[in-house]
Amino acid sequence: MYGTKSKNIRIESITKLLIMLLLENGPVHGYEIIKHMKSRTGKKLSPSQVYPFLRQLEARGYISKTRSGTRQRTDYRLTASGRDFVSSLDSKFGEIIDVYMRSRLITCAHCGCEIYKGGETRTIKGKKLTFCCKSCANAYTYKGV
Incomplete structure (x- = not known):
């Protein structure tokens, strides 16, 4: 699989790429990521696919988390370095996606x-x-x- 590696974060799956792009849209909580992925891909992610990746992103400084609401849900949001990382993904994966799409037009x-x-x-x-x-x-x- 095509991948990109930065600060030991490897984006080698569409799932991880979609999670990064979802984070780019604003703060989300883990369950929201799982729901969104189910609606977009038809596949239900398990929490064990989402939360370890979020912990990796937080450890590398790409996301921050805050607790909110009466149920104390955890919202994740991109940091400045996280936005830079997503921008680098756009350029790396954009070319692959463009080639893929062009062949289907x-x-x-x-x-x-x-x-x-x-x-x-x-x-x-x-x-x-x-x-x-x-x-x-x-x-x-x-x-x-």
């Missing part, structure tokens, strides 16, 4: 915009074409092609 046969998922597919004169929307598909068809 389809170009609209009418307007040329890029489509990741969905679109309108029509067979015109024996050729299967993909369009970004019905309007483009209809406009292409009406050109007499």
Whole structure:
């Protein structure tokens, strides 16, 4: 797996990358991370996958924690060095994600915009074409092609 290592923190899984990106959005508590990951990936993380990683991040100074509320839940937030670390992840993983996404994009046969998922597919004169929307598909068809 592609990974990046900084101050002995190794981000070698999508799970850890997503946790870092979730922390970038603001303070979160552990259970919130588990819920978010379930909704985003369909997989339920166990606390043993989340809390040791959070402890590592805290030990390296990437996150700080505060207790809040009547139930004294622990909120985790990125520190300045944590934000720098996430920024370095953006540049390292961004290129990989860009290559991955580019290989899955389809170009609209009418307007040329890029489509990741969905679109309108029509067979015109024996050729299967993909369009970004019905309007483009209809406009292409009406050109007499």
